[in-house]
Amino acid sequence: MRKCLWLWGLLFFALGFAWSITAERNPCTERISGSAGDVLEDDPVGRLKVYVYELPSKYNKKILQKDPRCLSHMFAAEIFMHRFLLSSPVQTLNPEGADWFYTPIYATCDLTPTGLPLPFKSPRMVRSAIQLISSSWPYWNRTEGADHFFVVPHDFGAYFHYQEEKAIERGILPILRRATLVQTFGQRNHVCLNEGSITIPPYAPPQKMRARQIPPDTPRSIFVYFRGLFCDVNNDPEGGYYARGARAAVWENFKSNPLFDISTEHPTTYYEDMQRAIFCLCPLGWAPWSPRLVEAIVFGCIPVIIADDTVLPFADAIPWEEIGVFVAEEDVPKLDKILTSIPSHVILRKQRLLANPSMKRAMLFPQPTLPGDAFHQILNGLARKLPHPKSVYLKPGEKILNWTAGPITDLKPW
């Protein structure tokens, strides 16, 4: 009997060993598992149901018709999310059985002639939309929005202002305080990041990036690469405000260093150069997030994130500390020492993680949708928050939100 057991144990051990060897056979990539587990490739279909409110087209389609440029700027995620949900199997037409409710408002689509969004009317637009849904459907009042989610990809999320100080002053739009916000902004201990928000990457055009790929055996010969502004002369002439002085510090310390290919010029070979670089700097600008992170991930360049307390997209699904290099803003003068002291096996491991196709897919918003892309990651994030705790359901007549809070300009009808 004992011998039998021993034999079985040995067999299992051998099988397991062989399986593990064959599983790690592919040296090119590594599986990614974050704090929530190995969830990047989860399929949200069947795990949640989303009901999409039918809003009058003045909230969405008419705005898009007025300005189709909204489809290609950094904040286009809100439009594509709406389209994705309308064609996805997670959408349910029966609101009684829905877990989450989505309100399609294109709040960042009011563009200047140069293509930059003006967020001044957005609070009023959101407010009027919520007034509409709370009066036409009973689901908002049931939970005061705790099982509703909104996509607010603007600079400081639901603050609807591009200046950080003003945004902090205003606070999150009071009526959105209980809802889940899907936003690009992420900074820990910042009032602009609600607990329970889902951080997403900014929109970057996937076809453009895919069209500019170079053969993968082109040797990576640039050590550190960065293209962008170091000082914003228009808005911050003396320096020190823009990027909290971090970008200017990078320039002053490393402008004469041959290992650092940094400049403000925008070359036509920007995407190709990123594929020839080992490290790509992703410092903060006026806000801590930027499409540079998405580009670095897609092109296999290890992102060097210089933004204190930043929260990166899908932080519970993607272990960012293992993939990127985090440098504190005060350590910028020692950046070369930090980067060269990383052991080469760690660098190779980071490159293997970056080569994982599910990582690249998770950062993009492709049209048509692909499994494992950013839309699915958002749904996975929403699914992980289920089931809703019983406390979100309010007793009839109970009110928590203050509908008249906020600056008076926001209270005007839209």
Place this chain on the structure above:
Amino acid sequence: MKLSALQQSYLGRRSNSFRSSGPLDSSSDGAFKSPAAVFWLVLHGLSCLISLLLGFRFSRLVFLLLSTSSTYTSPFHSPTELAKTLDIRSVIPADPVGNVPLPFPNKTATNSRVVVGRHGIRIRPWPHPNPVEVMKAHRIIERVQTEQRLQFGVKDPRKIIVVTPTYVRTFQSLHLTGVMHSLMLVPYDLVWIVVEAGGVSNETASLIAKSGLRIIHVGFSQRMPNSWDERHKLETKMRLRGLRIVREKILDGIVIFADDSNMHSMELFDEIQNAKWFGAVSVGILANSANIDETVVEKRGEEENPRMPVQGPACNVSNMLAGWHTFNTLPFAGKSAVYIDDRATVLPRKLEWSGFVLNSRLLWKDGDKPEWMKDIDTLDGDIESPLDLVKDPSVVEPLGSCGRRVLLWWLRVEARADSKFPPRWIIDPPLEVTVPSKRTPWPDTPPELPSHKKPVIGIQEPIIKHTTKTRTSRSKRRSKRKHDETRTDRRTTGFDKTLQN
């Protein structure tokens, strides 16, 4: 980055923030405006104007002065403004770039250690590259590139066995150094079999020992003859000798024939890894014609398709081997070099050995190899071309995208028959003096050197006439003397120029 630039110019509206927030603020106040609000608006506008003139934000300076004088907090600014003003106090005396390293402000208004507001720009005392870090970075880059090559380059690279026939002559150093350096750059395992006509010599041995490669150096008893025909035949025999070594030592890899005067590209070594049994690549033929006959040029002009100087496999549309390109030797008929030191064009054979590669397993005695390979022990006579090694020439695999890529070049350049060179190119005993150094540049020029005194005396006579002319044209003695000296200098520099010619 376009998008971030977009964002920056978009935030350029910050400068218009007064205007845009103006209507909001005024509308927020509704019908009435408090005198404090009006006062602040006016002050803000005034400081904006002053800032335009001065070039920095004057309003902050004002607030600093006001906040230090009283315990006043502006209604428009949050407590984080105070943190900012603390920074400004130490920054104001510095120049606008702010390259004074500042300590990080610890006081925060929120729980986060990140503060909104103005920060110092940290610069280390010596912001230049550190050589130790640069070396470490280069090692990292090398490691990453090796890994890339492992992942995306050739899978399972095989060892390369290079067979080179050579002999001692003036141009041997030139040719063999070229091949040696090419082989030293090859990223794969390498064995170099050097077969030397006339026996193993110290010349060749000392030359190839510098490479650090694994070398098998054997001698061939015959000496290299003086005519090209004989030389080609002997080289063929030497290559067979090399192949026999591969058989004896049971070397495993890909055999390539690298003649010592050829030039190989690095892509060649990557491409031959694709050869399964017997491959062929295109060879560029550089048949240098020293004296181009006019008739040759005419004939060339008459031809409709100028012949490419390429030898190699030719494929049909379905990328299968259909035939062979060879170098057209007709224009050179009768005018080609016969002896090795002739100045006429050296012509290649119909198919050069260097364009063929074979799997070393074809040469082994036992082991599974295709039946179309002849046993090299049975071949003893003259083999005209490498295709005589196989029974069926259609089995040859065309490499380099079916022969469209030329990966190596064939060249034959040799010195005059009576040329001598120092053994191992070390000059010992010292050469005899041909030109004594005291008499440089050359003994043919006038013996006087262009020193200060002599030429003035020597050359003065011819230019006295010139000086008389200048005396009449210029009355001042000083300028005349200067003029004289400059003239002499010009004369001497003129002499120098002629001397250098």
